[in-house]
Amino acid sequence: MSDVIVIGAGPAGLSGAIASAKNGLHVTVLDEFIKPGGRLLGQLHQEPSGEWWNGMKESERLLQEARNLNIDIRCGVSVYNLEKDEKLWNVHSNSGTLSAPNVLVATGAAEYPIPVPGWTLPGVMSIGAAQVMTNVHRVQVGSKGIIIGANILTFAILNELQLAGINVDRIVLPEKSPISGKAGDPEEVLKTLLHAAHLAPSPLLRIGSQFMKNDTLRKIGINFYPKNGMKINGTPLQLRKAAVEIVGKQQVEGVRVADTDVNGKVIPGSETIYEADFVCIAGGLYPLAELAAVAGCPFQYLPELGGHVPCHSETMETPLEGLFVAGNITGIESGKIAMAQGTIAGLAIAKHFGKGSGTIDQQLKRAIQQVRTVREHAAIQFNPEIEKGRGKMKEIWETQYTNQSGQKPHKRIG
Structure with missing residues (x-):
């Protein structure tokens, strides 16, 4: 049985899987497409620096790193339901049901x-x-x-x-x-x-x-x-x-x-x-978040983020124990942001398992700062008021889903 099941093999999913696997977790990645990479596969543009962003090469780099970490990547697998028993999340797909204590939903975005x-x-x-x-x-x-x-x-x-x-x-x-x-x-x-x-x-x-x-x-x-x-x-x-x-x-x-x-x-x-x-x-694009909804995750409508998004913290956890989100499901941004968010989610999952040799909090802090840095230097924003939307979600999380000590009020799994 896997420690983590990642749904979506795009930039967020692969980055999350890599961060978890680097901390000793067994990770399975599912994606309905015939090959990993998600939206990275189609991206090719020149950045203001003059450098070319080649999404296909970036996806190949992530895929090679994932393989080196023995991450189990299964393509052509469509997930249609996500539900939890007492301790495990059950991920139902066209190739059977898999179970794990933690799930990262990184399903990306869809077009209006x-x-x-x-x-x-x-x-x-x-x-x-x-x-x-x-x-x-x-x-x-x-x-x-x-x-x-x-x-x-x-x-x-x-x-x-x-x-x-x-x-x-x-x-x-x-x-x-x-x-x-x-x-x-x-x-x-x-x-x-x-x-x-x-x-x-x-x-x-x-x-x-x-x-x-x-x-x-x-x-x-x-x-x-x-x-x-x-x-x-x-x-x-x-x-x-x-x-x-x-x-x-x-x-x-x-x-x-x-x-x-x-x-x-x-x-x-x-x-x-x-x-x-x-x-x-x-x-335009909107967050593809149906699986999080099926799982029972609460949502918030934030047009600054592209529409209805699952409630989540800066460390990409949801109010549901063991369920994490990353990438465009949390708000429409670039592939680079999705990768940085995936890394945060993977580290947060590792922290739930007590991994990281005492350095996990510092790693998480650096990963959160990396998201901010990438956002500040982004050439374009799909939603111009993205910072406002992220601020609203942070406020919602802090006021509705943490207790007075700043911790999630539910029991940890792992």
Whole structure:
């Protein structure tokens, strides 16, 4: 029997498994994909320092370290239930039930689907799917495409598609509706994108964006936003155009796009069809936390973290004894943050077992500081108010889930 079962072999899961195994614990990692690495597998970008972040190489490094520590990694395993008896967590999967006193849930994030008429046509995909097809499977998703939805993830993957020689013709917004919400509101989208303006390709855009953070100036800016958009690495970003339908008979042939007013309302009679043979829908990311919910973990809705997240401490433990979380399940951030959080969780689990030769508290302290350091130096944040969200969660934990001595009020397992 394992000491720890890790659900998810992405950056958080692998890092957590490694930290636990380094402290003498027997670890099993489960993942439904055919190979370990999670979202790391599709990531490829150049950082402000000029260095390239190659997620596939990073996942290979983590995998090799895990193998050297004799961590049992099982791919193609889907976990569908997580429940606890008196002392053990029972992890139910398509290949049977495994049990352990501690479980780390590192299931990552999923993409928000934004339904657009015609989205069931072959050639329509989420932007994350386009990233995986391009960077993992080396499959060209098409020759000329349109992205529906403008957010930080859009621009990160746009660059990766361009590096692969794929032509993205334009970026437009989804039609504004109760489902698309802020994703269809030009001013709200602009407000979000301004937080990544320091990465803009021209000095003029970078300087101008500082003025646009003023509410009044931003409203003026969206009023006078160019009809043909502003180019991002050669691809027009058209905040005043909305996709009303994806057209085609047997596959994608184009997108019907309409002009909008400053509030995102479609202007009648302004529709145009732009040709395309593929479409990416970019709705953003949310924490994939269903397993923690099934386990009975309490949740908190924190939009600064991306939505509903399981309640957790700085050491990644939940109110449920022996259940830990790490990575994007706790809030949408980068792969580097996920790795750092996984390390914290792995060390915290080791501490529960009395491991660490008296140095575990110091290791945990350094690991927590590492998360803060990585966050401070992050080039972009998927959610601009991430620090505010983390602060809220810390306050919730300290006021609701610790006693007067600052300790969790339940009995330790291990």
